[in-house]
Amino acid sequence: xxxxxxxxxxxxxxxxxxxxxxxxxxxxxxxxxxxxxxxxxxxxxxxxxxxxxxxxxxxxxxxxxxxxxxxxxxxxxxxxxxxxxxxxxxxxxxxxxxxxxxxxxxxxxxxxxxxxxxxxxxxxxxxxxxxxxxxxxxxxxxxxxxxxxxxxxxxxxxxxxxxxxxxxxxxxxxxxxxxxxxxxxxxxxxxxxxxxxxxxxxxxxxxxxxxxxxxxxxxxxxxxxxxxxxxxxxxxxxxxxxxxxxxxxxxxxxxxxxxxxxxxxxxxxxxxxxxxxxxxxxxxxxxxxxxxxxxxxxxxxxxxxxxxxxxxxxxxxxxxxxxxxxxxxxxxxxxxxxxxxxxxxxxxxxxxxxxxxxxxxxxxxxxxxxxxxxxxxxxxxxxxxxxxxxxxxxxxxxxxxxxxxxxxxxxxxxxxxxxxxxxxxxxxxxxxxxxxxxxxxxxxxxxxxxxxxxxxxxxxxxxxxxxxxxxxxxxxxxxxxxxxxxxxxxxxxxxxxxxxxxxxxxxxxxxxxxxxxxxxxxxxxxxxxxxxxxxxxxxxxxxxxxxxxxxxxxxxxxxxxxxxxxxxxxxxxxxxxxxxxxxxxxxxxxxxxxx
Ligand SMILES: [Ca+2]
Ligand SMILES: [Ca+2]
Ligand SMILES: [Ca+2]
Ligand SMILES: [Ca+2]
Numbered sequence: 001x002x003x004x005x006x007x008x009x010x011x012x013x014x015x016x017x018x019x020x021x022x023x024x025x026x027x028x029x030x031x032x033x034x035x036x037x038x039x040x041x042x043x044x045x046x047x048x049x050x051x052x053x054x055x056x057x058x059x060x061x062x063x064x065x066x067x068x069x070x071x072x073x074x075x076x077x078x079x080x081x082x083x084x085x086x087x088x089x090x091x092x093x094x095x096x097x098x099x100x101x102x103x104x105x106x107x108x109x110x111x112x113x114x115x116x117x118x119x120x121x122x123x124x125x126x127x128x129x130x131x132x133x134x135x136x137x138x139x140x141x142x143x144x145x146x147x148x149x150x151x152x153x154x155x156x157x158x159x160x161x162x163x164x165x166x167x168x169x170x171x172x173x174x175x176x177x178x179x180x181x182x183x184x185x186x187x188x189x190x191x192x193x194x195x196x197x198x199x200x201x202x203x204x205x206x207x208x209x210x211x212x213x214x215x216x217x218x219x220x221x222x223x224x225x226x227x228x229x230x231x232x233x234x235x236x237x238x239x240x241x242x243x244x245x246x247x248x249x250x251x252x253x254x255x256x257x258x259x260x261x262x263x264x265x266x267x268x269x270x271x272x273x274x275x276x277x278x279x280x281x282x283x284x285x286x287x288x289x290x291x292x293x294x295x296x297x298x299x300x301x302x303x304x305x306x307x308x309x310x311x312x313x314x315x316x317x318x319x320x321x322x323x324x325x326x327x328x329x330x331x332x333x334x335x336x337x338x339x340x341x342x343x344x345x346x347x348x349x350x351x352x353x354x355x356x357x358x359x360x361x362x363x364x365x366x367x368x369x370x371x372x373x374x375x376x377x378x379x380x381x382x383x384x385x386x387x388x389x390x391x392x393x394x395x396x397x398x399x400x401x402x403x404x405x406x407x408x409x410x411x412x413x414x415x416x417x418x419x420x421x422x423x424x425x426x427x428x429x430x431x432x433x434x435x436x437x438x439x440x441x442x443x444x445x446x447x448x449x450x451x452x453x454x455x456x457x458x459x460x461x462x463x464x465x466x467x468x469x470x471x472x473x474x475x476x477x478x479x480x481x482x483x484x485x486x487x488x489x490x491x492x493x494x495x496x497x498x499x500x501x502x503x504x505x506x507x508x509x510x511x512x513x514x515x516x517x518x519x520x521x522x523x524x525x526x527x528x529x530x531x532x533x534x535x536x537x538x539x540x541x542x543x544x545x546x547x548x549x550x551x552x553x554x555x556x557x558x559x560x561x562x563x564x565x566x567x568x569x570x571x572x573x574x575x576x577x578x579x580x581x582x583x584x585x586x587x588x589x590x591x592x593x594x595x
Contacts, residue, residue: 020413021374021375021376021412021413021415022376022377022410022411022412022413023389023396023411023412023413024409024410024411025069025070026069026070026071026389026411027070027071027072027389027398027411028063028070028071028072028073028409028411029069029070029072029073031063031070031072031073031074032408032409032410033054033407033408033409034050034052034053034054034061034063034409035052035053035054035057035314035400035407035409036050036051036052036383036385036398036400036409036484036486037051037052037053037060037087037089037090037484037486038050038051038089038090038091038092038103038481038486039051039092039387039486039487039488039489040092040093040101040103040452040453040489041065041101041452041453041489042062042064042079042092042101042130043064043132043133044100044101044132044449044452045065046526046543047064047065047066047067047391048065048387048388048488048489048490049062049063049064049065049072050062050063050065050072050387050398051090051092051103052409053087053090054080055082056086057086057087058082058083058084058085058086058087059080059081059082059083059087060080060081060083060087060090060103060105060128061074061078061079061080061081062075062079062080062135064079067391071389071390079134079135080135080137081105081128081135081137081138082137083105083107083126083140084107084140085107085108085109085124085140086107086108087105087106087107088106088107088108088123088150089104089105089106089150089151089481089482089483089484090103090104090105091103091104091105091106091151091153091162091164091481091482092452092453092489093153093162093452093453093455094160094161094162094429094431094451094452094453095127095129095161095162095178095182096129096161096178096179096180096181096182097159097160097161097179097180097431098180098431098433098435099429099431099432099433099449099450099451099452100130100131100132100433100449100452101130101452101453102127102128102129102130103127103128103130104125104126104127104128104151104153104164105125105126105127105128106123106124106125106126106147106150106151107123107124107126107143108121108122108123108124109121109122121148122146122147122148122169123146123147123148123149123150124143124146125143125144125145125146125147125151125164126138126142126143126144127144127182129182132449144184144185145176145184145185146168146169147166147167147168147169147174148166148167148168148169148171148200149166149167149198149200149201149202149482150166150201150202150482150483151164151165151166151176151481151482152164152165152166152202152204152205152206152217152480152481152482153206153455153478153481154206154215154217154455154456155215155454155455155456156175156177156188156235157177157235158509158510158532160429160430160431160451160454160532161178161179161180162178162453162455163175163176163177163178163185164176164178164185165190165204165206165217167198168187171197172189172190172195173189173190173195173198174187174188174189174190175187175188175189175190175235176188190228190236192234192237192238193226193228193238194221194226194238194241196221196222196223196224196226197221197222198219198220198221198222199220199221199222199251201253201317201318201482201483202219202220202482202483203218203220203252203253203254203255203480203483203485204217204218204219204220204480204482205217205218205254205255205256205476205479205480206218206455206456206478206479206480207256207265207456207458207476207479208230208265208456208458208476208508209227209229209256209265210229210239211458212229212511213458213508213509213510213511213512213513214229214230214231214232214509214510214511215230215455215456215457215458215509215510216228216229216230216236216239217230217236218254218256218267220254223244224241224242224243224244225241225242225243225244225254225267226238226240226241226242227239227240227241227242232511242267242285245269245271245283245290246290247273248271248272248273248283249271249272249273249274249275250271250272250275250277250307250309250319251269251270251271252269252270252271252272252307252309252318252319252320252321253270253318253319253320253321253480253483253485254267254268254269255268255321255323255480256268256476256479257323257332257334258332258473258474258475259284259331259332259353259363259365260363260364260365261330261331261365261471261472261473262472263460263462263472263473263474264474265474265476266284266285266286267284267285268282268283268284268321269282269283269284269285269290270282270283270307270319270321270336271283272306272307272309272319276306276309276341276342277306277307277308277309277319277339278304278306278341279306280295280297280305280306280307280338281293281294281295282295282334282351282367284363286363291360291361291362291363292360292361293356293360293361293363293365293366293367294356294359294360294361294366295351295366295367295368295369296368296369297338297369299369299371300371303340304340305338305339305340305349305369306338306339306340307319307336307337307338307339308337308338308339308346308382310342310346313382314382314383314400314402314407315337315382315383315400315484316337316346316382316383318483319336320336320337320383320483320484320485321334321335321336322334322335322336322384322385322386322485322486323335323386324386324395324488324492325395325492325493325494326350326352326373326386326395326414327352327416327420327494328393328394328416328420328421328422328494328495328496329353329420329494329496330471330473330493330494330495330496331353331354331365331494332353332475333350333351333352333353333367334350334351334353334367335348335349335350335351335384335385335386335397336348336349336351336384337349337381337382337383337384338369345379345380346380346381346382346402347378347379347380347381348374348377348381348382348383348384348399349369349370349371349373349374349384350369350370350373350374350384351367351368351369351370352367352368352370352373353365353366353367354366354367354368374397374399374412377399377401377410377412380401380402380403381399381400381401381402381410382400382401382402382407383399383400383484384397384398384399384400384412385397385398385399385486386398386488387411387488388424388488388492389411389413390413391524393422393423393424393492393522393524394414394416394420394422395414395492396411396412396413396414397411397412397414398410398411398412399411399412418497419497420494420495420496420497421494421495421496421497421498421499421521421522422492422493422494422495422521422522423461423492423493423495423502423505423519423521423522423523423525424490424491424492424493424523424524424525425459425490425491425492425493425505425507425524425525425526425527426477426489426490426491426524426525426526426527427454427457427459427477427507427509427527427529428450428451428452428454428526428527428528428529429450429451429452429453429454430450430451430528430529430530430532430538431450431451431530432449432450432451432530433449450526450528450530451528452489453478453489454477454478454509455477455478455479455481456476456477456478456479456509457476457477457507457508457509457529458474458475458476458477458506458507458508458509459474459475459476459477459491459505459506459507459508460472460473460474460475460505460506460508461473461493461502461503461504461505461506461519462502462503462504462506463495463498463500463501463502463503463504464500464503465496465498465500466497466498466500473493475491475493477489477490477491495521498521499521500521501518501519501520501521502518502519502521503517503518504516504517505517505519505525507527507529507538509529509532510532510533512529512532512533512535513535514529514535514536514538516540520542523542523543524542524543525540525541525542525543526540526541526543527539527540528540528541
């Protein structure tokens, strides 16, 4: 009886799978001291890897994604580089066009407390050249360039080699354009517009703002926000400024989101109307004015929370929002870290995008703090960011917990109680290199890589919902790269319960675009936009992910088969017993007859 019970128990575990949300062990194993700094698929196996900082922020290491536990683990030998100074940012990208992922690392020297001039706090930038399976750590005394503050990753000249934008040591706005020679990048000044001093920390972004499929630049300055439109001939042309939100004492990191699910990128900015953020708000810039979404930060017990902003602290030194569709209804949700006071524990919360009943400055959507959505993770979380651990299109969450002195990563599994549909899409640089070794694919197939993280593409879809309404959504890939913005290298669109095909999916970059029609939901799509100027030749690789319903059906079917086998076995055994008995009776009868 015992083995049968065991089988049934296992089956029920598969069917009514565990709703445990804390998957730290499954996700990280014992490596929980790596602070997430950036995402990218370093080894080109289609599983996203995490760039983490260890050793008090002086070592950068790549935790490779796996499809078995632990889902993120150290490579053997470890993919890591050590620095003498504190690492401030990590920017993955292909900086030499060999189709393999490299990454930029910025470090900063702590300046003496009595020195307020920026001259002593140069940022040193190093490029770590990647070889697919190994790293070429650069020497600490040989940074490739110096700058002030952190850079923004973009592709200045649309050659799929990643370039950088920032402030040079003389205080000028500068592009650093990389080529295939792995030498010092070409310096190009940004000219033809305002020269206002840039905000530090900044929330610069590289994305298509005016819907021409050419990525533009959004720049945060000390006075206002600037928009520079991308153009084929002159690269970037100054367009206009957006005023800072009026009366805001603190301005957090802006993000671009399709808040109302109308296929429009809105500028969303967290602000505080007082110095210590007891009076926090989430604003959206639309039609020339700032709208207050009137987010209610008051808990049911009357505690009023505000954005956490603590100078010099990991992750909370700026107000950062991390975006993704948590409940797969199509509307982008937000993860933010809040606090009750400057001395209380901080806590990261889900801000769910919900319909606005009244108010919200005329906006049809607002955000509602879900106080318990990330249970059991509560006190002391300083950062939360979306990550798809199981490659199933459902965004889970990586959190960082701070217990007095220690920082520790934990993982939260998002268990939706319904079968939501999605589309997951990643646009690669499309570069390939015949000199590269073939890479082991996940299904044992060897293949060449098609490049890596690409900032700037715009991704949108149009479809008709089950209710017959048309729906248009838009997203930008990797628009930001500095100050732990932790953008994922792919886009996930939640489609709600709509199991229909998506009518049109559009990918646009470098002034070109391509439509794909009738896309099946629950597929993961990788777009290879090569050659850039001939969209008809752009390729898309599809990976279909079986939905939960199918998996449950398979499990149920297996269960039924198992049950039938057991019944057959039992009946068979009974029949044999009966036969035996009959034979015995027969033989008895025979003896009796013979007598
Ligand atoms: Ca990988
Ligand atoms: Ca490279
Ligand atoms: Ca370039
Ligand atoms: Ca949502």
